[in-house]
Structures are given as C-alpha cells and as structure tokens.
Amino acid sequence: MKQLKVDAIKNGTVIDHIPGGKAVQVLKILNGKAAGDPVSIGMNLPSAKFGKKDIVKIENHELSVDDVNRIALIAPTATITIIRDYETSEKWKVEIPEVIENIAHCPNPNCITNTERIPTRFDVLSDGGPGFMCRYCEKVYEAEGLKIKVG
Amino acid sequence: MPERKFSNKHIISMRDLSREDMIYLLDIAEGIHDGSIKPDMAGKIAALLFFEPSTRTCFSFESAMKRLGGETLLMKGTGSTSVQKGESFADTLKTIERYSDIIVIRTAVEGAARFASEIIGLPVVNAGDGANQHPTQALLDLYSIRKTQGTLENLKIGLVGDLRFGRTVHSLSQALAGFNPEFYFISPSHLVMPEHIKSGLRSLGVNFTELQSVEEVVSELDIMYVTRIQKERFADPEEYEKLKGSYVINLETIRNAKENMKILHPLPRVDEIAEEVDASPHAYYFEQAENGVYTRQAILSILTGGISK
Numbered sequence: 001m002k003q004l005k006v007d008a009i010k011n012g013t014v015i016d017h018i019p020g021g022k023a024v025q026v027l028k029i030l031n032g033k034a035a036g037d038p039v040s041i042g043m044n045l046p047s048a049k050f051g052k053k054d055i056v057k058i059e060n061h062e063l064s065v066d067d068v069n070r071i072a073l074i075a076p077t078a079t080i081t082i083i084r085d086y087e088t089s090e091k092w093k094v095e096i097p098e099v100i101e102n103i104a105h106c107p108n109p110n111c112i113t114n115t116e117r118i119p120t121r122f123d124v125l126s127d128g129g130p131g132f133m134c135r136y137c138e139k140v141y142e143a144e145g146l147k148i149k150v151g
Numbered sequence: 152m153p154e155r156k157f158s159n160k161h162i163i164s165m166r167d168l169s170r171e172d173m174i175y176l177l178d179i180a181e182g183i184h185d186g187s188i189k190p191d192m193a194g195k196i197a198a199l200l201f202f203e204p205s206t207r208t209c210f211s212f213e214s215a216m217k218r219l220g221g222e223t224l225l226m227k228g229t230g231s232t233s234v235q236k237g238e239s240f241a242d243t244l245k246t247i248e249r250y251s252d253i254i255v256i257r258t259a260v261e262g263a264a265r266f267a268s269e270i271i272g273l274p275v276v277n278a279g280d281g282a283n284q285h286p287t288q289a290l291l292d293l294y295s296i297r298k299t300q301g302t303l304e305n306l307k308i309g310l311v312g313d314l315r316f317g318r319t320v321h322s323l324s325q326a327l328a329g330f331n332p333e334f335y336f337i338s339p340s341h342l343v344m345p346e347h348i349k350s351g352l353r354s355l356g357v358n359f360t361e362l363q364s365v366e367e368v369v370s371e372l373d374i375m376y377v378t379r380i381q382k383e384r385f386a387d388p389e390e391y392e393k394l395k396g397s398y399v400i401n402l403e404t405i406r407n408a409k410e411n412m413k414i415l416h417p418l419p420r421v422d423e424i425a426e427e428v429d430a431s432p433h434a435y436y437f438e439q440a441e442n443g444v445y446t447r448q449a450i451l452s453i454l455t456g457g458i459s460k
C-alpha cells in the first residue's frame with residue numbers, strides 16, 4: 001500500500017493519531033501557539049488503529065503539556081512527539097484534564113456563559129463514560145456536542 | 152446545638168452539599184422550628200435579587216429574614232440578568248454587595264448564581280436558576296419528609312406528575328439518593344423522568360420503578376410528591392384534557408394509603424390535588440410551605456454567621 005507521508009521536521013512538535021478530519025480543529029484550539037512557524041498537515045492518512053488519521057507537524061515550536069491537553073476534547077487518541085535535531089526527544093499521549101477551561105461554548109442558550117461574556121468551564125466526569133458538565137448550568141454533554149471556540 | 156460544621160460558603164446547587172451538610176442544615180432548621188435555636192440576625196441585611204418573579208419564594212425569604220430580626224432589600228427584574236440597559240450583571244452584583252450581608256438570587260438564566268458566587272465576597276443563595284437548580288426548595292422538601300417520617304432513610308417515595316420538566320423532582324431525587332430510597336416515578340409517558348437523572352440514580356444503586364398511575368402503588372408510599380402537569384407541555388390540548396384527570400389526587404385515590412403517608416406539593420396547586428384532600432391527615436403541603444421559612448432561616452443564619460458554626 002502506498003503510504004502518504006508528511007516530511008520529517010528538524011525541530012518542533014508532531015501531533016499524531018488525531019481522528020481523521022480533526023486536524024483543522026486541533027490547529028484552531030492551538031491557535032496562536034504556533035504563530036508564524038511552518039505547519040504541515042496530513043489528513044485522512046491510513047491508520048491501522050483508526051482507519052483514518054490526521055497528523056500535524058509544527059516546526060520550531062515545542063508545545064507544552066498544557067497546550068496539548070487542550071486538544072484532548074476532540075482528539076483524545078492523539079500522541080505528541082517533541083523533535084530535536086530530527087530525533088524524538090519526548091513522546092506522550094494527550095490526557096483529558098479535569099477541567100476544560102474556555103475551549104468550548106456551552107450549547108445551552110439559556111446558560112449564563114452565553115448571556116454574559118464569561119469564560120466557560122466544563123468539569124470532566126470520570127465515572128460512566130466521557131461527559132462534560134458545564135460548571136454553570138450543570139448540563140452534561142458529550143465531546144461531539146460541544147462547539148470549539150475559535151480565536 | 153448540633154456539633155457539626157457546614158462546609159459550604161454558598162448554597163448554589165444540591166450537588167455541592169454532602170449528606171452531612173444536609174443533615175446539619177435540617178437539624179438547625181428543626182431547632183429554629185421548635186424554638187431551641189434562636190439565631191440573631193439583628194443588623195443583618197439580605198439582598199433579594201429576583202430578576203424573575205416568584206412571589207412565594209421571595210416572601211418566604213423575606214419572612215425568614217424578618218422573623219429573625221434581620222432586614223431585606225428587594226429588587227425585582229424582568230427575567231434576564233440585566234437590570235437596566237448598560238449595567239452588567241457583574242456590576243449590579245458588585246454594587247449590591249456593598250449594601251448587604253448575603254445575596255439571594257432568582258433568575259431565568261442558568262448558572263447565574265454560580266457565577267455570582269465566583270465574583271463577589273458575600274455568601275450567595277440560589278433561589279432558582281432557570282431549569283437548573285432550586286436548592287432551597289429541595290432542602291425544605293427534605294425537611295418536610297424528615298419531619299413527617301422521622302427519618303430520611305429507606306423511604307418509599309412516589310413522584311407524581313410532570314417529571315420531565317419538573318426541576319423540583321429532579322433535585323429532590325438527587326438529594327434523596329444517598330438515603331437508600333425506593334422511588335416510584337409516576338407520569339404520563341411523554342413526561343417521564345429524564346435519562347440523565349435515571350442514569351445518575353442507577354450509578355448510585357438507587358432503585359426506581361416507572362408507572363403511569365398512582366393507584367397501583369398508593370398503598371406502598373410513605374411520601375407522595377405531586378407536581379403540576381402544565382397544559383403548555385402538550386402539543387395536543389385534547390391529549391391534555393384526557394390525561395389530566397388521571398393525575399388528580401382526590402380522597403378516593405388515597406383511600407388505601409398508609410397512615411403515615413404524606414402528600415407534598417411545591418405549590419402553587421392548580422387542580423392536581425382536589426380541595427377535599429386538604430382536610431385529610433395526609434395533606435401536608437401548607438405545612439411544607441411553612442417549613443420553607445424555617446429551612447431558609449437556617450440557611451440565612453448559617454451562611455451569615457448568625458449562628459455559631
């Protein structure tokens with residue numbers, strides 16, 4: 001099978017195993033974190049595990065664990081590799097944080113986060129599958145139900 | 152005086168209250184009710200910010216504060232969180248914070264009380280935020296249940312009426328979950344208890360049975376909690392007319408009730424409990440409203456230090 005590849009980078013961050021089609025959203029969440037650095041995206045690459053995956057490479061920029069965990073909401077399967085001089089320097093999986101702060105809008109139009117200009121907070125519920133509870137209106141959503149904030 | 156501590160600065164959501172917090176608060180309310188605890192609220196001011204009108208809840212808080220020797224400031228709004236054009240909700244709160252010792256908030260906007268508690272230094276009491284929480288109602292319901300049954304443990308509780316949109320029955324079922332209840336959810340098929348409440352109860356190992364008529368279980372119940380079925384909830388008015396009769400509690404409905412069975416209702420009642428029931432020893436809804444005052448007195452005085460913690 002012919003494998004599509006994104007070129008190797010010298011220094012920077014590789015975000016791999018993003019669910020197919022989600023790379024653009026990942027970049028939106030990281031918006032500003034890699035401003036001005038070259039970014040390459042591979043989309044819908046064949047993946048033994050997921051069928052299709054996306055991959056994002058950011059040159060000359062090392063994302064922090066915090067930055068990366070922000071993307072857990074839409075890409076919980078992603079892995080992060082920090083590259084230094086073409087070598088893997090560090091590698092880790094994203095982890096869903098306990099609280100997701102100001103990354104997604106609350107879908108409830110009657111929620112205070114939509115009537116006043118205040119940051120959103122979702123508590124990640126651990127028991128009984130992935131759910132995100134709005135700190136304010138206390139409604140529970142699945143990741144797919146949340147709309148990522150842009151900018 | 153109960154020798155426990157209350158671990159919350161605010162009353163925003165029943166989710167915040169531990170079983171110990173609830174019991175402590177009910178003990179204080181009971182002491183106020185029987186006269187053994189006399190909080191001193193002289194010189195204290197409660198600001199009652201009712202962005203959405205709710206005369207009963209508002210009067211209940213006013214009565215609670217005034218009977219303890221405290222004062223109230225009352226502001227009535229139109230539902231949204233902005234009072235006048237141009238002033239933000241946050242600014243309103245930060246100003247009123249300077250005039251009072253505790254803030255009670257009622258809004259149609261969900262999460263408004265939580266937000267208030269994050270931006271001001273005073274204790275905040277949620278007096279209802281849209282479809283979300285109404286913790287002081289849940290606490291007065293718990294108080295009424297304990298008062299009439301002598302315990303909160305191992306009770307058989309029927310929740311009757313609109314269980315889909317009824318905020319009070321959601322909070323109450325969650326609040327009772329830790330006391331090993333046996334629930335009967337009695338409602339028309341399209342107004343059943345929402346899945347998220349049921350799955351929450353299942354994960355806590357709480358038993359419940361869903362039914363469409365009261366008669367099947369009335370002889371089992373310790374508490375029958377009745378809520379109103381609103382006409383607006385029905386797409387077809389004929390359907391409403393057909394159904395409403397089967398959820399009206401009258402003397403015939405409760406003929407086989409146990410002696411200790413009490414009927415609760417958050418009020419106002421329309422016609423879901425026949426007036427003939429009022430004189431029955433099972434009727435408890437007006438006492439329940441009175442209990443709201445003791446419960447709110449306990450809340451106001453615990454949070455403002457009007458009672459030694």
Ligand SMILES: [Zn+2]
Pocket residue numbers: 106107108111112113134135136137138139262
């Ligand atoms: Zn919300």
